[in-house]
Amino acid sequence: MSFLQLQNISKIYESQPVLESINISIEKGEFLVLVGPSGCGKSTLLNMIAGLEDVTQGAIHIDEKDVTHVAPSERDIAMVFQSYALYPSMSVRENITFGLEMRGVPRDERNQQCDQVAEILQIGHLLDRKPSALSGGQRQRVAMGRALVRNPLVFLFDEPLSNLDAKLRVDMRTEIKLLHQRLKTTVVYVTHDQIEAMTLATRIAVMNGGVIQQLGRPEEIYYHPQNLFVASFMGSPSMNLIEIEAADVNGQICFEIETSNGDTHAVALDGYQCTGGKYVIGVRPEDLTDIETSDQRQTNTLRFSSPVDVVEPAGSDTFVVIQVCGQSVTCRVRGDSKIQEGGEAEFLLNLDRIHLFDQHSGERLKRVVS
Amino acid sequence: MSQKWWQQQLPKLVLSPSFALVLFFVYGFILYTGYLSFTDSRMFPSNELVGFANYEKLFALRHWKIAITNLGIFGGLYIGICLVLGLMLAIFLDQKIRGEGVLRPIYLYPMALSFIVTGTAWKWFLDPGIGVEQIVQSWGYTDFEFRWIKDRTMAIYCIVIAGVWQTSGFVMAMFLAGLRGIDGEIMKAARVDGASSVQLYRRIIIPMLRPIFLSAFVVLAHMAIKSYDLVIALTNGGPGRATELPATFMYSYTFTRNQMGVGATSAMVMLMTIAAIIVPYLYSELKGSKKS
Amino acid sequence: MMRASLPGSAMRSALYLILLVFSIFYLVPLYVMLVNSFKELDEIRSGAMLALPDNFTLAPWESAWSTAQIGVSPTGLKPYFINSIAMVIPAVLISTLIGAINGYVLSKWQFRGHRWVFGLLLFSCFIPFQIVLIPMAKTLGILGIAGSTPGLVLVHVVYGIGFSTLFFRNYYEAFPTELIRAAQLDGAGFFMIFARILLPSSGPIIVVCIIWQFTNIWNDFLFGASFTDFDSQPITVALNNLVSSSTGVKEYNVHFAGAILAALPTLIVYIVSGRYFVRGLMAGSVKG
Numbered sequence: 001m002s003f004l005q006l007q008n009i010s011k012i013y014e015s016q017p018v019l020e021s022i023n024i025s026i027e028k029g030e031f032l033v034l035v036g037p038s039g040c041g042k043s044t045l046l047n048m049i050a051g052l053e054d055v056t057q058g059a060i061h062i063d064e065k066d067v068t069h070v071a072p073s074e075r076d077i078a079m080v081f082q083s084y085a086l087y088p089s090m091s092v093r094e095n096i097t098f099g100l101e102m103r104g105v106p107r108d109e110r111n112q113q114c115d116q117v118a119e120i121l122q123i124g125h126l127l128d129r130k131p132s133a134l135s136g137g138q139r140q141r142v143a144m145g146r147a148l149v150r151n152p153l154v155f156l157f158d159e160p161l162s163n164l165d166a167k168l169r170v171d172m173r174t175e176i177k178l179l180h181q182r183l184k185t186t187v188v189y190v191t192h193d194q195i196e197a198m199t200l201a202t203r204i205a206v207m208n209g210g211v212i213q214q215l216g217r218p219e220e221i222y223y224h225p226q227n228l229f230v231a232s233f234m235g236s237p238s239m240n241l242i243e244i245e246a247a248d249v250n251g252q253i254c255f256e257i258e259t260s261n262g263d264t265h266a267v268a269l270d271g272y273q274c275t276g277g278k279y280v281i282g283v284r285p286e287d288l289t290d291i292e293t294s295d296q297r298q299t300n301t302l303r304f305s306s307p308v309d310v311v312e313p314a315g316s317d318t319f320v321v322i323q324v325c326g327q328s329v330t331c332r333v334r335g336d337s338k339i340q341e342g343g344e345a346e347f348l349l350n351l352d353r354i355h356l357f358d359q360h361s362g363e364r365l366k367r368v369v370s
Numbered sequence: 371m372s373q374k375w376w377q378q379q380l381p382k383l384v385l386s387p388s389f390a391l392v393l394f395f396v397y398g399f400i401l402y403t404g405y406l407s408f409t410d411s412r413m414f415p416s417n418e419l420v421g422f423a424n425y426e427k428l429f430a431l432r433h434w435k436i437a438i439t440n441l442g443i444f445g446g447l448y449i450g451i452c453l454v455l456g457l458m459l460a461i462f463l464d465q466k467i468r469g470e471g472v473l474r475p476i477y478l479y480p481m482a483l484s485f486i487v488t489g490t491a492w493k494w495f496l497d498p499g500i501g502v503e504q505i506v507q508s509w510g511y512t513d514f515e516f517r518w519i520k521d522r523t524m525a526i527y528c529i530v531i532a533g534v535w536q537t538s539g540f541v542m543a544m545f546l547a548g549l550r551g552i553d554g555e556i557m558k559a560a561r562v563d564g565a566s567s568v569q570l571y572r573r574i575i576i577p578m579l580r581p582i583f584l585s586a587f588v589v590l591a592h593m594a595i596k597s598y599d600l601v602i603a604l605t606n607g608g609p610g611r612a613t614e615l616p617a618t619f620m621y622s623y624t625f626t627r628n629q630m631g632v633g634a635t636s637a638m639v640m641l642m643t644i645a646a647i648i649v650p651y652l653y654s655e656l657k658g659s660k661k662s
Numbered sequence: 663m664m665r666a667s668l669p670g671s672a673m674r675s676a677l678y679l680i681l682l683v684f685s686i687f688y689l690v691p692l693y694v695m696l697v698n699s700f701k702e703l704d705e706i707r708s709g710a711m712l713a714l715p716d717n718f719t720l721a722p723w724e725s726a727w728s729t730a731q732i733g734v735s736p737t738g739l740k741p742y743f744i745n746s747i748a749m750v751i752p753a754v755l756i757s758t759l760i761g762a763i764n765g766y767v768l769s770k771w772q773f774r775g776h777r778w779v780f781g782l783l784l785f786s787c788f789i790p791f792q793i794v795l796i797p798m799a800k801t802l803g804i805l806g807i808a809g810s811t812p813g814l815v816l817v818h819v820v821y822g823i824g825f826s827t828l829f830f831r832n833y834y835e836a837f838p839t840e841l842i843r844a845a846q847l848d849g850a851g852f853f854m855i856f857a858r859i860l861l862p863s864s865g866p867i868i869v870v871c872i873i874w875q876f877t878n879i880w881n882d883f884l885f886g887a888s889f890t891d892f893d894s895q896p897i898t899v900a901l902n903n904l905v906s907s908s909t910g911v912k913e914y915n916v917h918f919a920g921a922i923l924a925a926l927p928t929l930i931v932y933i934v935s936g937r938y939f940v941r942g943l944m945a946g947s948v949k950g
Contacts, residue, residue, distance in 0.1 A: 113535030484881030
């Protein structure tokens with residue numbers, strides 16, 4: 001049995017289903033990120049793992065123990081909250097050691113453990129302050145300290161970085177990653193930020209509408225999105241989704257790419273089990289580049305030229321918007337690219353990296369490698 | 371003068387009449403009453419200064435000592451019971467109680483009634499002739515006695531009962547608002563930390579309600595010191611002088627006993643007592659709002 | 663949102679029991695007043711104060727309203743009820759209007775020393791009114807409105823300004839100042855901004871302020887007892903006269919009917935708009 005196992009979890013709240021048959025199992029030391037838009041049920045799921053919300057159906061096991069109906073304080077978990085939830089009337093030290101005190105740990109030991117954690121998090125000089133006298137980043141550290149000091153089986157994080165400004169958020173993200181590498185404790189982490197999910201996770205569960213859309217390693221999620229939701233949610237800028245019509249041309253299923261200068265290029269859908277009809281093609285911006293940027297090892301490419309609508313420099317990369325089949329499509333080229341707005345440029349589409357989705361079900365179509 | 375100058379002065383101009391009214395009717399009157407407390411005014415104000423004679427006289431009066439002692443008993447119990455009861459009811463009501471929407475208005479409605487109405491209701495309800503004593507006796511407990519309101523030592527506690535009845539629901543509402551304002555994640559955090567319900571309230575929630583304790587204390591203290599109508603309606607200061615408070619003392623010395631100098635002195639003492647509580651409170655509140 | 667909850671069904675039963683006992687404590691006086699105001703006097707004296715009336719009668723209400731002896735004349739509470747109305751309406755409207763303007767200035771047109779002005783206004787809410795009784799009586803005499811309803815209106819307006827200013831000032835404080843700046847750039851002046859931008863969104867606080875002032879002024883006893891004659895007394899003073907000074911037989915049923923009459927307007931306000939009532943109580947005690 002896995003270290004943390006969620007079996008067929010459902011949650012019905014006021015006769016509305018919030019979560020539907022969630023199955024997740026992760027090994028000890030993994031970093032699981034639950035990601036999805038707000039209202040997808042990820043925080044509810046986290047609260048259920050914590051024991052703060054009842055499970056309508058299903059079972060939760062932590063370390064081979066069924067904790068489905070066990071009180072939060074008995075589950076050996078620790079949690080970092082979005083608002084940090086520091087006790088305003090207690091000093092930082094009291095905040096960190098309160099959980100130990102409730103478990104009857106003697107004072108000396110509490111203080112010793114608190115000092116250790118304070119050293120890891122570099123908050124030793126703050127221990128006598130009240131939370132109101134701390135900055136956002138410091139509060140964040142104290143909230144993590146409160147969780148760390150308990151040395152729990154599982155850490156739960158509920159959008160811990162969403163109240164920080166952009167710069168601090170990136171720094172803290174790195175720190176959380178370092179901390180996890182060092183402590184190797186199992187983590188379940190909720191966020192709506194797909195970059196946080198990609199950078200931190202060993203496993204990602206993409207959620208939407210109370211259902212897990214895909215569960216997998218970050219690269220699986222990124223390179224093999226199971227459906228249109230995952231494809232569009234993960235990645236920034238998000239994947240280009242182009243509606244196309246495929247047709248049978250001499251026994252081969254093909255679709256046409258039309259650029260705004262009127263050129264058309266036929267592309268064969270090799271190895272897909274599909275017939276003619278409507279599909280959605282997914283192309284990540286980095287798989288649609290210009291000649292300069294493209295990876296020379298790629299062989300299966302389509303080369304075409306197109307008028308350029310918009311050029312958006314973003315420092316290391318430049319994003320170029322062109323029209324394909326009447327839809328705006330973003331291409332990623334080098335930051336020092338010379339492409340001009342209003343001009344025309346040559347582009348390369350990496351045909352090995354296009355994703356094909358069924359227009360009705362939104363499901364990915366498998367490619368049978370020939 | 372330019373248009374801009376006008377626009378700048380206009381706000382002050384608009385504010386000045388009411389500020390002048392308050393300066394005259396509040397602060398001017400305080401000065402005047404303060405002045406009277408140093409004169410030998412009797413039925414009418416007099417200009418004969420007598421130094422601190424009225425203050426010496428006041429604190430030597432048995433009548434005033436009774437009033438001060440009564441204020442101590444009444445104020446202490448009234449504030450204490452209202453705070454404890456208000457906090458208790460608020461915590462109980464905050465336990466996802468079915469019918470909270472019915473209970474809350476029931477606890478709070480006495481605050482809408484005047485002290486005169488409150489006094490009238492309790493006066494007859496506590497009256498041995500027709501009230502509680504009579505009711506319990508009619509249930510068969512013929513030896514039952516409850517005549518506090520006619521008893522010199524116990525009558526002041528009747529004022530406390532009626533006062534608590536009128537105000538405690540309001541204190542409950544203040545605490546309830548405070549409880550509802552506490553971040554739900556803090557409660558979750560405490561549960562994950564393993565705190566029991568009692569520990570949660572004792573260690574975390576009640577300390578967080580400190581500002582509400584302060585506000586409620588200030589409001590209650592101010593009401594206790596000012597309270598006049600409740601005593602008038604419930605006992606009229608009696609039996610004898612047993613429920614006399616500074617507020618009733620001031621009124622009777624000034625308007626019925628023709629000792630205006632002493633009456634003014636007692637009013638000054640009341641003002642200073644309230645100011646000692648209110649001024650630091652207002653100062654900290656205003657300073658606090660400046661920071662945020 | 664999640665609340666902490668005490669465990670155990672026995673605990674919960676105890677909880678409900680305690681809450682129930684206290685609701686009885688709060689309801690009994692009102693119940694007693696109500697049932698006994700419909701009883702004959704003999705029935706009350708026989709010791710059945712908690713029982714429902716045997717012989718239901720409206721006579722105590724008629725008596726309390728129009729025939730009971732109050733002071734020297736058998737007029738009932740009716741003329742005093744009218745006195746209270748004639749006093750409370752102008753006093754509430756004037757003090758609310760002044761408070762709105764003051765709050766506007768003190769929050770959006772702050773000048774050097776505005777904090778002191780506000781502090782002085784605020785402290786005036788908390789003074790023991792005994793301190794102003796003597797000079798006020800004298801001043802009303804000089805103004806020629808002693809013992810009259812206009813005199814009492816003036817008193818209530820003056821001592822109501824502090825609270826009404828507090829309400830509006832705190833409400834407008836939370837109002838985005840950018841909107842004022844934008845209106846200024848659009849060319850609106852001081853009064854125009856107040857009338858067109860702030861007032862239209864002041865609905866809730868106006869209700870809160872009116873309810874608060876109405877309750878306070880209607881329920882006042884001290885000023886009414888100090889500054890009125892027999893024919894301008896408010897209902898609280900008349901009720902106290904009825905209850906405490908009636909010679910001979912104590913007509914409890916009439917007293918109860920009178921007490922409910924005196925409480926009726928504020929009770930109705932509380933029942934109709936309890937939400938605003940509570941908000942006013944809070945705003946009056948928890949300052950920002």
